[in-house]
Amino acid sequence: MKSSTVVIAGIILTAVGIVGFTDDGLLRKNWAGNAGAPATGPDGGALPDEASFGVVDRGSRGAAPEFRQVTQNTQPADARRSQATAPVVDESALRYFASKGDTARLQAEISRLRALYPDWTPPKDPLAVPRNKDVQLETMWQLYSEGRYAEVRKAIAERQASEAAWKPPADLLERLNVAEARARLVNASDLKQYETVIEVAASTPSLLTCSEVDVLWRVADAFTETKRPDRARDAYLYVLKNCENAPERLATVQKAVSGLPYEMAQEILAHERTAPGGAAEFESIRDDLARRFVAEGDADGKLAVDPKYIQRLERLVETEGMASDALLLGWYQLRRENISAAEQWFRRAHDKEDSASASQGLALTLIARKAHEDAEKVLYPWRDTSTDAKATYFAATANLLAIEPPVTLSEEVLTRIAQETTKGRDPATAQQFGWYARAMEQPATAAQWFATALRWKPDDEPSAYGLALSRNQLGDAAGVAEIQRLWAGRSERIALLGETEEERRDAIARQQQPLAREPAPIADAERRSPAVVTEAAPRTTTRYVVEQPVAVARRPQAAGRAVTGCRTTINPARLSPQAALTRGWCLMDLNRPLEAAESFEVALQAPALQMREDAAYGQSLAYLRAGLTNKAAVAATKSTQSRGRAEELQSAILADRAIAAFDAKRYRETLIFLDQLGQISTQRSDLMVLRGYAYLSLKYYAEARRIFEAVAATGNREAQRGLADVGKAQEIWPNK
Template identity: 70%
Template sequence: MLMKFPVIAFAGVTATVIGIAGIADGGHLRKGLGDLIASAAPELAIPFSDAGDSKTGVREPGSRDVAQAETPSEAEIPPADKPPAVDESALRYFASQGDTARLQAEISRLRALYPNWTPPEDPLAVPRNKDVQLESMWQLYSEGRYAEVRKAIADRQTKEPGWQPPADLLERLDVAEARARLINASDLKQYETVIQVGASTPILLTCSEVDVLWRVAEAFSETKRQGRARDAYLYILRNCDSEPERLATLQKAAALLPYAMVQELLSYERPNASGTLEFESIRDDLARRFVAEGEGDATLAVDPKYLQRVERLVETQATASDALLLGWYHLRRKNMSAAEQWFRRARDKQDSASASQGLALTLIDRKAPEEAEKVLYPWRDASADARATYMAATANLLAIEPPVVLTGEVLQRIAQETVKARDPATAQQFGWYARALGQPQTALQWFSTALRWKPDDEPSAYGLALTRHQLGDTAGTADIQRLWAGRSERIARLAEPEKPAAPGPLPAPPGQVAQPNAVEGSQPAVSAIRRQDGSPARVATSPRQVVRRTIGCRETLDPTRLSPQSALARGWCLMDMNRPLEAAEAFEVALRAPASAVREDAAYGQSLAYLRAGLTSKAAVAATKSPQSRARVAELQTAILADRAIAAFDAGRYRETLIFLDQLRRISTERTDLMVLRGYAYLNLNRFAEAKRIFEAAAATGNPDARRGLADVTREQEVWPNK
């Protein structure tokens, strides 16, 4: 909807324009806004001349354009001393009405049209029109009753065949009717008609008709001709002086034009009467609009001054909407830390679906899906986007390794929402989550449910087949393999016998060494990896495990007699002495500390202790006993997954080994030694091409075990057909 502003009264009739626009530039007139209409509708274009008022750029109706005029005969050129024939009917009418403003406007018009014409000394003394019928026509015209004017003219011409109405009246009537058609078409969103009427009536395109210019600009914008819309707004800012109309012009342009074009228009800002810049009163709204535009277009570089202005608005006005603008702007540019800050500010001011959804997205990105689920759960049904984000949070939450220990209430509501949304991704993750917790029957239900909702979900089909195979359901496994024949190699090979691991070299993780092989060149087995002290080795020594003083923890004592802080110190001391099970007991006491920092260190230490002892499941549980920093979470997840992959390989469960390695690769770069482990898992599953590809990549780093793996692949391929 276009805003309506008062249009300048000219030539005695409000909103009546009597000139064709020209643009004043350095004292010279150029072609006016009609040019931009001409380019849009050249068949309707009316050429422009340089005739007109050098100040207003107005050219009067009734005069012929230079480009259209033929060479006149001498009879058509009036002698210099012959006074021009001036139609003063409008002048007399306005004088009779006592309308001083319109009278003066008409005098100015006639002076511009007839430079040698001299107005009456006392315009109000001009005698009343003697033509009563014409007087009535002017009255109808001034009241906007144009159809009645046409009828009055036609009736009089019928009665008086020789009578002709004043040319000025006809021209004014044509313009007024064109204006009405243009406005009506604009209101009805018939934008091509708006442009056509403007093209055929260019005298409407002047500073006297800013409302018409706005409508023409809107028509150009809505028909994807933004450059022409920009020209219309730019014409107003270059040539028109009404401050309210200039302000409204910038507002309308900002709502329709792209950011870069609006910046160009802003360069035509002028100081106002008070000395301030004329657009200062809308500067806050402009900044908001530009930041919002940047939210919709991640490639748009919004000037930092606009961002800073919106930031100040958050500080001074404490509005949640402004904080939300900044949050979504930064989210679109992957500035997740800044986005999280602004979404939290918005939620502090006013919790909403938008703020919660934005915050949840940042939390998912930084691998905090548990908080994301909690934040978004109350708003999960606010919109389709909110629900999609909530389901993404739940899927990520269930996929965390090691599995997060969730309360029954949280699991229940996630399950309900998964069923309600029929979300296959979360259903699949429920399957893997149940497997990790040792609940294969539950896993079967969730994998089957995911496949009902998404029959082509290969990971769910693989999870279902893997679980059935481990439960000894040979027929069920075969059914899945038939359904997925030719579509999934890993499902097809699932029931193939796995070769037992033979002794062989495998690079040990940091802090571990591999025992010499009994048979040179045989396949490596992770079970052969042992610490130098002979105890099972699963993970690298943590950076936290630096050399400490061991005096004071050599003796055996009951850690429950110690304070939490002392128990924490004893735990780390015992870790230095490689007594992990005793250390775990000490860390358990430290977990009772009131200080969160002590509890965090205790949970971290106990998890490391269990990992060193080879108790991976207990390590995973210990890691959840207190919130950890992002770096520690990543470290523990990496260690636990690596440990599980090694344990699965030791037990000859090569498919599980690959699952753990795939999960590990999602959160960190795969170490070379684990690449070799992956290669041998493929080799044991007779997946020679994949094994060779992995060994080649690892061998490129100079790893000798990877080179040995390549030789093993070649040897196995040679003997495979004979087996």
């Protein structure tokens, strides 16, 4: 007789033994005999060897479980043993469970007897089985059916004591052992003793059957909790491959997807069946599955959730309109930086049901597209609901105060931001309050905010620099000197502070090239970084001309004064590093940047660190003037630079890259570079105009108009032209 046997190998591999599942759902155990002796079953008959079951003992609990189909040839029963030695099957339990109407236990008993006695045929009517005339044994069965296992053990012991020749039926003992094992396993599971759950299951393989699906779930849970999800997956898959009870199959899927990683959950769902009417077996939970998987994508930005789940959830938002579903989609898109889509879903959630999560998500999208005032307004009512909400609120306030040029905020908004900043002790917003106050010509207020930021974050160099600037403006020389003392060796720009604005303008004027149109305002240059003199040609050109800063005027007199000494062309490789450095600055004064870069390359070979720093600095400036931004970035890394020089070069490189991106019509990239530039320095009016045109090209008309209006107020003609361009564009696209 041939039978196809489904085998599970290694769901539990322990020193106790090796187990497998047969096609009727009952786990079978290879009974270990003595060394060299064949394995035998409970009836004394020989069992097939391990190979016939397709089970391999890997000798380690860490071995991965596997399922496979095995075809097994078995001999007829009369060929293996004679009818005379055939065991007598105890069917008394069948009659007892049938008489009590306990169909579940009746079916479990039939499955168990089939596994023990393959040739046995269950009676058509269990009630027709002769009644057990042993009253005491009948009582034991009743105690067993009521779950009173200790009393069963006691009754067996008492009878053996009074009747030495009496032996309890093997069937009763086997079932009692299994029942007690089940109780131990369930108790261990309830107490979260997961290793015990696995050990008990390993020693009682007859528990792992389709009639004990709850036990299989508990074993799977134990594997999950002990960080063996592959074993848990196999336990769930066994149920779906072999068990037929529809509610149990559905519950198995629900448990599996809640405990397994996304990819394994998809393996589980692949075993869905189609009902006779054509409906998918798990259709009733598809909505919840979509919610769960999108939520997993919210937590893991790298998880690629199948688009079918995204689309299903989108349809649910359209049909049911639940704010929670829109929130799931919003966070999913935000984690993938799809800001526009995320804002759409957060707005729907916010409009349907204003909540902390909806407001925080919407605020994050508003911050991402620079609508900081709206972000502050949206999140203010929910600012104290969580640490994340508070952090997001302060991100909005700091960015709102940092907008260039500063926006005019109402007293109400400023007051509540100030109160929250003080209450939350947020140094970033306090620092931005300082810069905001300076922009509003309130140096005393600015000094107070910078000092407050330093109390909360003593190592905040921008706040220290802002405080020094404000005290200098107030004429507090002693206060400036104290800050310089505290920051000596840590901030070059604080150390160099003290020149009057007139002196600084004179120094800047001495460094300007003929191409420079309008110098950057000193008030702007003072802000978050050292004064960087980076002047621009008209907006129609493609490159910005970067000049040496004030610090360069302090280089050796020979470096740049003898302009006539470098008019002839020579090979700089013949020069010493010092002579090459001097020639490089001379060539820069003659506006011959590529030749200057070659001279600075020779100077980079100098043994003195300071000379190498000057050479790297000069070469980077030369490449910037020549429009070779990438080479300038590389040159800047050829030697260490002071913080002031590093920020200057980075500012110039970012400005050049912003223009290159604009020329290539990569307007979002342009804004990114300008934003990065804004983090280290104040942008000049020509760069503000560039930002305005980037917004205009993206059809962000409100933002473009705000930028152009602010710059046009200074008399800038390019900004005035930008305002006219915005008006024309809005005539074409009035709804934008």
